[in-house]
Amino acid sequence: MPKRYTVTAALPYTNGPIHIGHLAGVYIPADIYSRYMRLQGKEVAFICGSDEHGVAIALKAKKEGKTPQQIIDQYDQLIRTSFESFGIAFDHYSRTSREIHHETAQEFFKILYDKGVFEEKDSEQLYDPEAQQFLADRYVTGTCPICQNPEAYGDQCESCGSSLSATELIHPKSTLSGANPKLKKTKHWYLPLNRYENFIQKWILEGHQHDWKPNVYGQVKSWVSNGLQPRAVTRDLDWGIAVPVPDAEGKVLYVWFDAPIGYISSTKEWAAQKGKDWKPYWTDKETQLVHFIGKDNIVFHCIIFPVMLHASDRYILPENVPANEFLNLEGRKISTSKNWAVWLHEYLQEFPDQQDVLRYVLTANAPETKDNDFTWEEFQARNNNELVAIFGNFINRVMVLTHKYYEGYVPEPGKLEQEDKETLDSLAKLPAKIGHAIEHYRFREASQLLMGLARLGNKYLADTEPWKLIKTQPERVKTILHTALQISTALAILAEPLLPFSAAKLKKMLNLDTENKPWTAIEAQKTLLNPQHLLGKPELLFKQIEDSQMDAQREKLTATLTENTPEGKDVAPLKPSVSFKKFEALDLRVAEIIQAKKVRKTKKLMELTVRLGAEERTVVSGIATDFEEAELVGKKVSLLANLHPRTLKGIESQGMILLGENKEGQLVFVGPEDKNTASGTSIK
């Protein structure tokens, strides 16, 4: 096993607070891993920090009439304090806006620059003269040069599916100001990922086929087999880290380039404060580097950042990148902008001193292999049925019995019976099992193994029945409770990485020394709690969570949903009036649906065959989420019949069905329903 661990957790982007998805995917597993490694006596640097650059922050500031600095200060503070009170025990949490990071990132750039790694390319890019900035591809719309669709985006045309670059668009328009963007020459530096395909091939595809998670490995494989492209590492923007070479005024490092370097600068800052040398943490082969991230970050941490590290020729590569999938909330995708989330800072207020409950639930149901769903129902069940009923209750039974029979002193054990030995043997095997699970990033399994130990304790008490034997064999009861107390102590030690607050509370109840007993003591079946040791006061380790609390949380989410529906807002403003002539140009008809079929591999598209008098037409309409195939057939609807045909998913749509949206956000037909209106009738 390596002796030193550099553990990084994805840098949170400071444009919003932390929610349960972040915790389940990144911060809780990283924290468990780091805590465990520290308990094994390893040198650990658990590193994180706020990611504070990039165009999204610049735009958010502009929108809110604040400076970018104000935005990042606000969220850095919120994120920092909520991590701290949640017990994510970073060794260091820095910020990419700090001087040390600017220096480190610039130095990193310089190293690659001096080695001639980058390719320099002049290109003509669209520049918005009103907003006075270069436009990212997705901020430009225009006419597609291939299919003439007038609303193609700068990176891709929705109509024909072609990949475009913004400069190819005919009649481009800035979505920021509406201005006509002008071409302006600009120079950028590119990281030629294509030259490192062999490196990635050997390192990951051949070297880590079996120890990396399938979802991570699969993503990398997909990227490599599609062919890697050079990627610009600089941008024309005023918010970020200046490009430290001549001839680069007004240019900053692209945020994805500077952010991962934040791991290094944060380590440096930490080492300086501790009087340590940071270098071994990033250069020594005895160091195991592990990146904890969500699946959206796989390409950066498995391809781009490693290529940067490799090209610099002075850093070690990550040993593993255990990316998690995503967590949904009550069946819907978590969304910061739609406020569909459980926010960490709100949880901490509403469930004070219950950090471990959320830690446990998010660990036991972590999205390790696929997307998972968080529900308040499960949250309550996991707490009441597992933490309270199994773990907390076992501890309480042992505490109460020991106080009742022996005034809180640990009794002297007698001769061990078969049932005692078997229980202690199972106990001795657990540290290795839990450790193995954590070392292999299977935190869900680790949490269940820990709960299994509490179950073992309950079973042991049920089998030995000390409350009966106390009347007939009081000596035997001493052995039983001594054994039960050993299990309790082991729980306190083994729970530390997973449930640090409860572990601390339990240690206090057991009156354990503050320093941790090593896991090896459990494996060696050493006495963990000596006879005559005096226990502390019994307290409940976990509290029941009531239905009313869950109802309140669910109501909060329902309120969010209501806010998000169009009805909660004002009616959309009317468009400018049109002349009668223009209205007359529209040919509106009654159409009868005679066939309806969902378009494969789409969520919303329905292929409809409609009758217009004698004529039959195909119309593709985005209504599949609101209507079943069967209920559509026979229905009469209003159709805009002379709309220019458009091809969707390879099906030519010859018209558009008129629809309205009700307050629940469901689509309803505008039109004549099934009266005696003949199909083909004109609507006037």
Add this chain to the structure above:
RNA sequence: CGCGAGGUAGAGCAGUGGUAGCUCGUCGGGCUCAUAACCCGAAGGUCGCAGGUUCGAGUCCUGCCCUCGCUACCA
């Protein structure tokens, strides 16, 4: 359409070639030290579908279907 990940008991998941398992839930029983908690037992699965390889397939191969994600779409 393309790529990736999944599809195993009512729910959530484990199981990568050798008699289908865990947790929750359900039902029945036991216990009463314990936060109406704990312990035992039972019911419940054609392991997405169809072929193939093999003495043997949840596990390997091929094709297909479905779900999710990325991307796109929503005329």
